[in-house]
Amino acid sequence: MIETAKAVLSNFVKQIPPTIFGAERVEHIAGKIHTIPVNDKLHIIKLMNHILSTMLERNASDVELGGHATGNFVWFRVYGDKVRVRDLPEFTNDESALMILSLLNQNQLKSILENKNLDFSYTFFYEGSQKDVRFRADTYFDLDTLALNMRAISAVPRPLESLGFHPNAIQQMSHNYIKFGLSLVTGITGSGKSTTLDAVIDYHNKFDPAHIVIIASPVEYVHTSNVSIIKHREVGKDVLTFKEGVIQCLRQDPDIIVIGEMRDPDTIMAALEVTDTGHKVFSTLHTSSAVESIDRIIAEVNPVEQERVRNRLADVLISVVSQKLIPSLDGKRVLAKEVLMVTPSVKAAIKNNNTSEIYMMINQGGPQGMITMEQDLLRLMNERKISKDNALAYSNNKTRMLQLLKAI
Numbered sequence: 001m002i003e004t005a006k007a008v009l010s011n012f013v014k015q016i017p018p019t020i021f022g023a024e025r026v027e028h029i030a031g032k033i034h035t036i037p038v039n040d041k042l043h044i045i046k047l048m049n050h051i052l053s054t055m056l057e058r059n060a061s062d063v064e065l066g067g068h069a070t071g072n073f074v075w076f077r078v079y080g081d082k083v084r085v086r087d088l089p090e091f092t093n094d095e096s097a098l099m100i101l102s103l104l105n106q107n108q109l110k111s112i113l114e115n116k117n118l119d120f121s122y123t124f125f126y127e128g129s130q131k132d133v134r135f136r137a138d139t140y141f142d143l144d145t146l147a148l149n150m151r152a153i154s155a156v157p158r159p160l161e162s163l164g165f166h167p168n169a170i171q172q173m174s175h176n177y178i179k180f181g182l183s184l185v186t187g188i189t190g191s192g193k194s195t196t197l198d199a200v201i202d203y204h205n206k207f208d209p210a211h212i213v214i215i216a217s218p219v220e221y222v223h224t225s226n227v228s229i230i231k232h233r234e235v236g237k238d239v240l241t242f243k244e245g246v247i248q249c250l251r252q253d254p255d256i257i258v259i260g261e262m263r264d265p266d267t268i269m270a271a272l273e274v275t276d277t278g279h280k281v282f283s284t285l286h287t288s289s290a291v292e293s294i295d296r297i298i299a300e301v302n303p304v305e306q307e308r309v310r311n312r313l314a315d316v317l318i319s320v321v322s323q324k325l326i327p328s329l330d331g332k333r334v335l336a337k338e339v340l341m342v343t344p345s346v347k348a349a350i351k352n353n354n355t356s357e358i359y360m361m362i363n364q365g366g367p368q369g370m371i372t373m374e375q376d377l378l379r380l381m382n383e384r385k386i387s388k389d390n391a392l393a394y395s396n397n398k399t400r401m402l403q404l405l406k407a408i
Helices: 002-014 023-035 038-057 093-101 106-115 167-173 193-205 242-249 265-276 290-300 303-316 344-351 355-363 373-382 388-393 398-406
Strands: 060-066 074-078 081-085 117-126 131-142 145-152 181-186 211-216 229-234 256-259 280-285 317-327 333-341
Touching (some): 002 038, 002 093, 023 106, 038 117, 038 131, 038 145, 060 093, 093 145, 106 117, 167 317, 167 333, 181 265, 193 211, 193 280, 211 242, 242 256, 265 280, 265 290, 265 303, 280 290, 290 303, 290 333, 303 317, 303 344, 317 388, 333 355, 333 373, 344 355, 373 388, 373 398, 388 398
Parallel strands (some): 181 280, 181 317, 211 229, 256 280
Antiparallel strands (some): 060 145, 117 131, 131 145, 317 333
């Protein structure tokens, strides 16, 4: 199968005129991909599925294919480390581009050429589990060559109880306990934000007769309606933008709205407005601490609007979970998190623009379900799950972490 697919790739690439250079080669491949016979294209898809199957067998979370940086190798991320996969075939930039473009439909082909970036999802039947497996994918240009990242999506959402939240934190996130308000899950790319959000959705799906609308780019885990009815709207397919998806939600009778990412001022403002109308909203941000998350939201909007946004955020914000995946002593990764519950004191600090005071409120808020990243890292170290070096390396507040380490 691999040899046949490689021959198909090689034969196609040989037909690319040598006078075409750079990004024009990708455009040429996209323009000619419809000429590939169906059986040949099927061989290419099977090769891609073989690479993804190998990735799953090796417990890798991500695969990198194509682009100048890969050096023609396929790369996996295995327990946090990026590694070349030397026992898989090597692919030239043109061959990789053909494989990547073979996964896209006509609208997606047009989008990647116009926008130079495309988020999409991909599903195939994995024989190892005898189930369909879903991937989140992002294709983009790297020095005029086409590159692809694909991330495996867990087949089963993790139970919310298994993530180590204080009962008060789970209660605050529950729609049954608080019917409206904004809860954020934040962290850098690859920190498990989507896993936590899916756990929250699955938690409600077990007991809450609610209407949940998920707006994501792309949709990752697809939930099956149980006690809740769950709608999935993928940006670019089912709705044009996050902002439009949020606004349209108001006419769809939702109880809980999940916004995959608050990535721009328009989406932030729309999320605050829809929360103000009495809905429970969950979303994510690319920030590494609770205080940074609050500051980021306010800083994203026009300075003229910041005072109004600060007051509105203080009124609707319920909780912030900032998380990281830390290399563990057993060679895998373990979740560390900072949890902020918005108490009257926290609300006052946000309104008065004294967010620097919030860290100490989290530090002293254990009974309310709060914990700083440094406290949680210390817990993981004391439980012998992570090393002292990693506890310090992954802390947000190095000074505070050093104080905690000296005290033990």
